[in-house]
Amino acid sequence: MHDVPYKFHQSTNFQYLCGYQGSDSFLILTKNEHLLFITQKSSEFEIWEGPNPDKTTLSKNLGIESINDVSEMTQYMNKLLSGPCESTVWCSFFDEDYTGKIHAKHINGLHQLINNEYRARVDKRLDGLIQKLRVIKSANEQKLMRKACEIASHAFIHTMEFSYPQVPESVLETNFELECKKRMSSGSAYIPVVAGGNRACTIHYIDNNCMISAKDSLVLMDAGCEYQNYCSDISRTWPIIGKFTPAQKELYEALLEVQIRCIDLCKPSQLSLNELLVRMYQFMIKYFEEIKLLPAHLTYQEKFQMVSKLCPHHIGHHLGLDVHDCHLISRDEPLQPGMVITIEPGVYIPLHDTEFPKELSGYGMRIEDDILITQNGAPDILTNQCPKKCDIIESISCKNQK
Ligand SMILES: [Mn+2]
Incomplete structure (x- = not known):
């Protein structure tokens, strides 16, 4: 779309290292110095997009x-090198096809x-090293994630309570987001799955554009919110x-x-996510x-x-600044x-498959929680x-039956 603003989402590695929310910025960390190079808007653009940040406040x-201007970066790097x-x-910016193009005007000199x-x-392998840090959450990160999980949990309760036959899936989706935003979340962490009846068997069903009829019988919602950039991820x-x-x-x-x-x-142990997946299949059997x-x-x-067909996805993934962290x-x-x-076993019974009980034909279920591994x-x-x-x-979902 021409000339229509869109929301910017900060790179999560960048967010993790410095917390700056602006676009087109670079962070340089050396043994002795931390430098941030930011893009300042022209005074004409300030009218449209708001004032530039005050560098002293930002630094604090x-x-x-x-805190420097992005135009000074190549010169600084030249001096350093x-x-x-x-x-x-x-x-960590030479993802050639992608970041390289977006930032071309800033990094051409540096590229050379x-x-x-x-x-x-x-x-160029910095991303993997940052993820090694990011995978272990600090006490403060744990606090933010707990809050993101609490908010989404309450939004789930309200959405279950609100639901009734003949409700459009999109209305449940919106209701969930509203309840998250009421609690100061910035909104959904990803496009939720709100799937009535057989649509739950489509794992990444995000159309959310059907009416949930009494005949659909079940609804599967996979949704989470972002709070201070940290994600939650729940399925019920x-x-x-x-x-x-x-x-x-x-x-x-x-x-x-x-x-x-x-x-x-989920304890500190020799168990990995892949081993947990095998255990999940064993419990399913x-x-x-x-x-x-x-x-x-x-x-x-x-x-x-058979159980690996009934649950074709993994048992879980890391969660943090990214949903699939x-x-x-x-x-x-x-x-x-x-x-x-996350721990999220699911079971999806194929429609009209005579190997399974007829009354379960075409239903999908998933139960997903977010787990912090603790020292004790x-x-x-x-x-x-x-x-x-x-x-x-x-008892919650029967409250709003019409
Ligand atoms: Mn998940």
């Missing part, structure tokens, strides 16, 4: 001594220096008419049992067999294959205190204010 707020210091330059003259001293499944059918209840309780057992394993969802004649191997950290890394991960071992469920027990879910 960010704890960075030196040609000086006596021979140390490596670690950089780094790709030619000083090439041997440059290492509830009956749109306020009561599960006996078959749905049985499946829901089996899935919840799987989720609770997996959360119990146990609890789904108990409710006779899995045909008894199958071998263990076949059962394993620290994607460069391997899912084989053991869990450590300070990590925040007990998993800290940051989203524990969001109800998930069957009877509580029913």
Whole structure:
């Protein structure tokens, strides 16, 4: 669209290192100095976009001594590189196809220096190193994440309470966001999934443009909010008419049992996200067999294959400034205190598949919480204010039946 403003979202690595919210900026950290180079608007643009930040206040707020204009950056780097210091330059902006183009006008000079003259001293793998820091949340980050989880939990309760048959999915989506914003969240952390009936089997269903009918029966919502740049990520499944059918209840309780057992394993240990995934399949075999969802004649191997089809996504991911946080950290890394991960088993029964009970055909369920791994071992469920027990879910979701 021509000439229409859009919201800027700061790069999360940049956010993590300095907290500055403006666009087109560069941060240089050396052993002795911290320098921020920012883009100042012309006075004509200040009328449209608001005043430039006051450099002294900015310096004080960010704890960075030196705030400069972006036009001075190449010159500074030239001086630094040609000086006596021979140390490596670690950089994180040469994602050539993407950042390189966006910032072309600022970094062309720098590009020349780094790709030619000083090439041997440059290492472009800074992102992975920053993620190694980001994956362990500080006490202050934990506080912000707890708040993001609390806000989203309350927004879920209000949205469940508000729901009724013949409500458009988009209205639930908007209701969730409203409840988050009422609590000073900046809004949804990602486009929520609000899926009635069989649409829940489409894992990334984000159209959210259908009416949820009584016949759809269940609604699956996967939503989270951002608070002070930190994300929460929750999934719940509830009956749109306020009561599960006996078959749905049985499946829901089996899935919840799987989720609770997996959360119990979220301790500092040798276990990694990938190992937790295997444990999840094992629990699914146990609890789904108990409710006779899995045909008894199958071998263990076949059962394993079947549960991995019933839940085609991973058990979880890291959570933080990004919803899928620290994607460069391997899912084989053991869990450590300070990590925040999601635990989100789901079960999606294919439509008209005669291998499964007819009354469950086409339904999808997911239960997702955000877990802080703690030093003392007990998993800290940051989203524990969001109800998930069957009877509580029913008592909340039956409140607004028309
Ligand atoms: Mn998630």
